Amino acid sequence: MLNIVLFGPPGSGKGTQAEKIISKYNLIHLSTGDMLRAEITAGTKLGLEAKMLMDKGELVPDQIVIGMIENKLDSNKQAVGFVFDGFPRTVKQAEALDELLVKRNAPIKGVLRLYVSEEELTKRILSRGKTSGRADDQNEEIVKNRVVEYRTKTEPLAKYYETQGKLHQVVGEGSVDEISALLYKEIDKIKR
Numbered sequence: 405m406l407n408i409v410l411f412g413p414p415g416s417g418k419g420t421q422a423e424k425i426i427s428k429y430n431l432i433h434l435s436t437g438d439m440l441r442a443e444i445t446a447g448t449k450l451g452l453e454a455k456m457l458m459d460k461g462e463l464v465p466d467q468i469v470i471g472m473i474e475n476k477l478d479s480n481k482q483a484v485g486f487v488f489d490g491f492p493r494t495v496k497q498a499e500a501l502d503e504l505l506v507k508r509n510a511p512i513k514g515v516l517r518l519y520v521s522e523e524e525l526t527k528r529i530l531s532r533g534k535t536s537g538r539a540d541d542q543n544e545e546i547v548k549n550r551v552v553e554y555r556t557k558t559e560p561l562a563k564y565y566e567t568q569g570k571l572h573q574v575v576g577e578g579s580v581d582e583i584s585a586l587l588y589k590e591i592d593k594i595k596r
């Protein structure tokens with residue numbers, strides 16, 4: 405199974421690149437952000453609770469996203485592999501994901517880390533905010549908070565995966581196709 409984590413700060417292009425990777429390698433895209441927004445749209449209790457945190461740019465509790473991922477793994481048993489986008493975001497989530505995948509005999513093969521400057525992230529997110537309808541894309545303060553959450557809670561995961569020998573670093577600035585080409589090169593190395 406080809407299980408890949410796309411790792412990077414908000415606005416680094418994880419969702420954009422995940423779509424291209426799944427179509428090239430026939431994988432399934434698992435984005436916890438998309439799953440949470442679907443809960444918000446459906447007006448579920450979970451969605452309402454998550455919305456309060458997401459609108460401020462804060463992470464939702466680990467057990468919520470771990471449970472959502474577990475359900476998706478169970479409902480896609482025939483998958484060739486998964487691209488995890490925006491998950492894991494804490495060491496607890498990374499440990500839980502390792503546990504879930506080891507149980508299924510399908511560990512993570514590689515983690516692709518996208519590097520993008522803070523200035524570019526802010527520019528991309530605020531520009532998307534004009535049309536996305538996402539409350540967390542609307543102002544610089546919230547974007548800053550999302551980046552702080554990333555730096556403090558998520559970035560330490562790079563070390564976690566580096567220790568496992570799974571971390572691949574890619575420059576995330578340039579055209580979408582240029583970045584995809586760099587990612588495909590790393591995925592082809594991972595597959596060998």
Ligand code: AP5
Binds near residue numbers: 420459490528532540
């Ligand atoms: P989530 O939906 O995961 O958002 P995010 O990580 O903040 O990421 P974004 O969707 O903003 O950016 P991206 O890296 O996917 O880039 P994209 O391709 O969209 O999470 C939202 C919230 O949900 C979190 O804050 C948290 O509250 C909660 N949450 C989610 N998962 C969680 C978890 N595991 N644990 C706890 N809480 C969780 O691109 C961004 C923009 O840039 C787009 O407009 C795109 O068109 C543009 N763009 C992309 N590539 C380029 C390029 N090369 N050049 C120019 N523009 C580009």
